Amino acid sequence: MQNRLLPALLALAGLLSPLAVAAGTCERLVATGDPEQPPYLWRDPQHPDQLIGASADLLELLAKALGIRIDLVRAGSRPGAEEEVASGRVDLLLGSFPGGARLESMDFIEPALFVQSAVVWMHRERVFPYGGWSDLYGHPGAILADGRFAREFDPLSSTSLPLEEVSTLAEALHKLQRGEVAYLIEEPHAVRAAAETLGMLAEIQPLPPLLSEGLYLAMGRDSACNEPELRARLAAKLAELRAAGLTEGLLQRNAERWKARGLPSSPAAQ
Structure with missing residues (x-):
């Protein structure tokens, strides 16, 4: 059942009126996030350089609904991921809390991906x-x-x-x-x-x-793709996906996925 759920959700996302992306440099975005945040985001034990989880699945749905390419990459630890986005080298930070220095270097997109x-x-x-x-x-x-x-x-x-x-x-x-x-x-x-x-x-x-706090998608202010129109598109599609009631199913699926893969330990234990 787990393997059948995400394709069905992707099909649903495809029905949400994908928006055409304006020609330019932002037909591809790069995202990263905290690699030790299960079931929202964590390293795939079989492919440690890849990130998986509920946030990754929701990002995939968002990219499909928008008709753009968003590549999710691992950028080391949580602080490393934040630094990559703050510097503009990576466009999006996935599953972050809006606080501290992040508010000075990133624009947080409403609504939240999840509430933790x-x-x-x-x-x-x-x-x-x-x-x-x-x-x-x-x-x-x-x-x-x-x-x-x-x-x-x-x-x-x-x-x-x-x-x-x-x-x-x-x-x-x-x-x-x-x-x-x-x-x-x-x-x-x-x-x-x-x-x-x-x-x-x-x-x-x-x-x-x-x-409780929201886990948000944030765009670095120094990203070459940080434009109000793109942020508005991301926000509108994210609101549609949340209104479709997908988030709880993604969390449950990925909690089971994390459990099935042996509950990868925290970085302190590796």
Whole structure:
């Protein structure tokens, strides 16, 4: 079923009135993104120089709907990807939060590709009363060592929660299982995929999302292709694709895809 889903979505994208691209230098765009952001984007274990994931699939649908070529390339780490786009060497940054220096060097295209949530996960046998942020301070927690949530989610970055950084989701879930931490803060699709693979899905319990942020497509302001007309086209087609209800299906498909390929570990573990 997984192999049949994307062609069907591509066929749907083809029905969304593809726009002709004006002749010029921007008949081809180059995109990159964080290579450690499953199920949104990550390195293909079989082809490490290629990026796959829900964001990559949505970008493919967007390119087809617009009738333009968008090549997705790996540009090293998340900071490396941001630098390539900020410099103008790469046109698009895929799946980024609008904040910090990025707002000075990039134009973020509405609507967001996806909405990513930071969720607190507890072990079902050790659930403690929770009514808000303040209830977490008396308990040790875990977060992935890449610090994506701590860096990118402004409300979380301003806290001083007792968070232990761990290398992989598997390590974090085992610590939660053993009672070494009381909670884990992480994106829900990735946690469910990892917990199911480890046989722990029935042992963990999510709380309502702490906060949510949009993952956006951004165009570097120094890109030779950064023109208002092209940004407007990208925004209009992206809105159509989202209105067609594709995003949740792409996330579910890629969570299964990530799980099936052995849950590639974080860069800290490689």
